[in-house]
Amino acid sequence: MKQKIGVIFGGKSVEHEVSIITGLQVVENIDKSKYEAIPIYIDKDGNWYYGENLKDVKIFTLWEKNKKKAKQFFPSFDKKDGKNILNKIDALVIAMHGNYGEDGKLQGLLEFVDVPYTSSGVVGSGAGMDKIVMKSIFEGMDLPVLPYLWFNRDDWTKNQKELINKIHYTLNYPIFVKPANLGSSIGISMAKNEEELINAIEIAISYDKRILVERGVEKAVEVNCSALCKDGEILVSTMEEPVKWEKFLSFEDKYIKSNSKSKGGMSSMSRKIPAEISNEIKSHIEKYTKEIYRTMDCKGVVRIDYILDDDRTKVYVNEINTIPGSLSFYLWEPSGIKFADLIDILIKEAITTNKDKERNIVRYDSELLKKLGGAKGSKR
Structure with a gap:
């Protein structure tokens, strides 16, 4: 029997449209012999929907007119709520970007309702979203930052x-x-x-x-590296070198001015794969990437962005993306991990991690209330 996998995207975020792209990429590329993909969409007002019609990107171009074609539900905490689609899935692939999806809020909800999910947890997601907190963590790890x-x-x-x-x-x-x-x-x-x-x-x-x-760094070079965990081992991807830093990547550069023949999303950007860097710099980036993934308690696939100086001899850690655009599938394909394989790895890790929580003691029965004797309003 196929596992039912929710793929959630959209959300109350300025990265709403980017999230739709990533979500539909996952729905399209998931291994359909193993999984039944159920698209779950959160609109810009925070309303939740699901249904087969959400697999067609055209429905989102005139959402107010087309939303009646999807089924609305509310993500309640009631496990017996038959209308809550979260109660009917085996795991959730999070394809959200930005606030309310990548920043730990959604992850906290999923922890409460006990749904396995593919991204980093509450702490890793929150820290990875806030660039100030993130930089402080990098400094605490004694990593080079600008x-x-x-x-x-x-x-x-x-x-x-x-x-x-x-x-x-x-x-x-x-x-x-x-x-x-x-x-x-x-x-x-x-x-x-x-x-x-x-x-x-x-x-x-x-x-x-x-x-x-x-x-900033004059004539800087950007190098990005992805990481994930498979069978308990942190793996790092092939590295990419996007367009030169002086051609600063705007939102339009990343998602709009793309080749229509490509898969779209972040995969459509102009880039060099693999990045043209020395073995020494490559070794540093691999080491830093694994350290960051472990220290920030990451889960799923992440992308960590680095900046090199003009002569490519000094590397700085720039930022982590805990749910990268297009899930960085294009960085794993050169290593032999196809998009469908990447999704499969993420789902298995999500289920394994969620099951591992059963080993934690989450309940402790004490005699504290009995010793208080039901005293009212006692303060000290």
Whole structure:
């Protein structure tokens, strides 16, 4: 009997459309001899739907008109709720990007309802979403990161001049300004002078209250590496070198200006696979990738992005994506792991990890309440 696998995508995120692409890629490429894929869609208002019609991308182009073609449900905690599709699946492939899907919120819900899922857990997802927390973890691991500052939206409103002076004193141009909790290059800008810096910060604070300001590298090279866990072993993928860093990748570069003949999504970007780097740099990246995956308690497939200086002799850890676009399938295919195989690995790991929780003691019976004797309002 085929296992029923939910594939969840969409969500209340500015990366909503990107998530739809990844979700439909999974539905299309899952091994249909083993699994029955059930698409689950969260619309931009947070409403949940499922149904066969969600396998067609055209339904989302006029969603308000077409949503009656899907079945709406509510993800309740009632295991006896026959309308809750989460009660009818064996595992869930998370193809969500950004807030409310990649940041630990959805993962927390799935932990409560005890549904196996393919992404990192609550802690790994939350830390991997917030670029400020993420950088702090990398520094704590003694990994090389570029100099940075961070502040809140209120700090900028109250102390703009002071923050600009601090940035000038600490960092050199070019400078990248990033919302702490977004991906897909949304809200990210590169500044080469004070005027551009102010404009970049104004853009970033419209997306998030926490802002990361980071020193850029002239003529930098970006190298990305994916990782996953198979049978208890952390594996790293072939590395890629996207377009040069001075051609900063905007949202449109990544997802819109693509070759229509390609598989779409992140797989359609211009890139070199494998990346043209020395064996020494490759070894560093492999080591860092495995360390980050283990330390952040990652699960499923992740992609970690690195920045190299112009002569390709120094590497910096940039960020982790705990649910990368297109699940980074294109980085695993050169290693002989096809997209269907990748999905299969993720599903098996999700089920195994969820079953492993049974080994944890989650209940402890004590005599505490009896000793209190039912006393009311006692405070100390």
